Amino acid sequence: MTAKVLMVQGTSSSAGKSLLVAALCRIFAQEGYRVAPFKAQNMALNSFVTRDGLEIGRAQAVQAHAAGIEPTVDMNPILLKPEADSRSQVVVLGRPKTKLESRDYNRRRDDLWQVVIESLARLRGQFDLVVIEGAGSPAEPNLKTGDIVNMRVARHAQAPVLLIGDIDRGGVFASLVGTLELLEPDERNLLKGIIINKFRGDLALLRPGLDFLEARCGVPVVGVVPYLRDLRIAEEDSVALEQSTADRRLLANVADIAIIRLPHISNFDDFDPLALEPGVRVRYVDSPLDLGEPHAIIIPGSKSTAADLHFLNASGLATAIVARAHQGTAVVGICGGYQMLGLVIRDPDRVESEREVTPGLGLLPVETVFFPEKATYQAQARVVTMRGFLRDLVGQPVNGYEIHMGRTASPEPMLCIVRRGDAQVNEADGATDATGRIFGTYLHGLFDNAHFRKAWLSSLQDHAREVGLSMVEVREQAYNRLAACVRASLNMPLLYRIVGLPL
Incomplete structure (x- = not known):
């Protein structure tokens, strides 16, 4: 049996794709499905070593743990580790293969694409559902020809796509509508739902905006996820360094x-x-x-x-x-x-x-x-x-x-x-x-x-301190909290219909 697929794309980096995928992995695992994460290509500073000594993006390891499974290299077959502003180490199936300048990367695209589709096929043969994460935005005209992580993956897998936008940074309606406008017609046909992320405030005040989105885009809003604080789930991007402790004051003791x-x-x-x-x-x-x-x-x-x-x-x-x-x-x-x-x-x-x-x-x-x-x-x-x-x-x-x-x-x-x-x-x-x-x-x-x-x-x-919870316990609590919040925020019957799973 070939697994069902669901893809999460975003209007930008740091829109919340990784955490939403982790939440969906935990939710569907709680429902008894065998679920795995997948990201064709990840660019990350933080990485994870699998049990067999192979290197993948930290986000996919977090998502696998949220799904209750052991991370494997097929969950992130291509990992780019930045070494300079325009040069990255290219890790293929967990092993470093080469170092490439950004301008030279497209020369390897066809070879890397074959690796991507083979990894995805292996996962789909082992699980009931694969939740796929995109990267950055799918609507970057200058990057489209070299795409092996966003809409090319969705088209290949015929995956229904959820588009997530970050309302906390402002401009979420323009970002969502603009992203949709820049997609090709066959790509827009794969877009099955919109999710607003990091919302603070009264949901009733947001309702006119949601109605506008559905009317303008012709795509249902699957849910509005609130801004979640202190999740205690590992960050992947250096953006986290800007925000992690800026508001903490130095206190005595x-x-x-x-x-x-x-x-x-x-x-x-x-x-x-x-x-x-x-x-x-x-x-x-x-x-x-x-x-x-x-x-x-x-x-x-x-x-x-x-x-x-x-x-x-x-x-x-x-x-x-x-x-x-x-x-x-x-x-x-x-x-x-x-x-x-x-x-x-x-x-x-x-x-x-x-x-x-x-x-x-x-x-x-x-x-x-x-x-x-x-x-x-x-x-x-x-x-x-x-x-x-x-x-x-x-x-x-x-x-x-x-x-x-x-x-x-x-x-x-x-x-x-x-x-x-x-x-x-x-x-x-x-x-x-x-x-x-x-x-x-x-x-x-x-x-x-x-x-x-x-x-x-x-x-x-x-003074000595008491030993608190182990990090495994802390993270399990965080995954459950994340899943509970996202579950309560989404139209779950609609989500099941989008994925093609019975309620």
């Missing part, structure tokens, strides 16, 4: 954590568990002036470590970070941030830059060598160092994942990787200074581990 906003920051959802903790303030900074006097500084992952290390030096942040470290501030490096904390980064094969040797910040006694091969694993490790707060965690497991293209030699590791995927291993990882206040590791997702998070936060403050 609050752990102040400054995360360096690198130009090529990646996997910043590593720090969502910290931001969700009571008594913790997480803020992103990109200048020494903004750094202030935090309890801890975190240098996150990077898609271009050498370039971001140059940024730290040029901006004065490198000097400020080292000065704070010498004054006793905790400093943490994750993945690329770990590499930056070391003595030197060597790039003999010019994997990242034309510089063979790049000096690090010198806060950890490690050296990194870049290699062309990319390591991508789900991983389990155990704490092995006796330094600082880590002494109380020795022998305890921590789970996460690895995505990196370098190897770092450490005289005294922080962790021992004991499992990668399904294979048992014995690999050293990470390093600390003599006090344990400064440490680095390749393990993404480290702060998802509640016992590790508690121990580290307690080391920053005088």
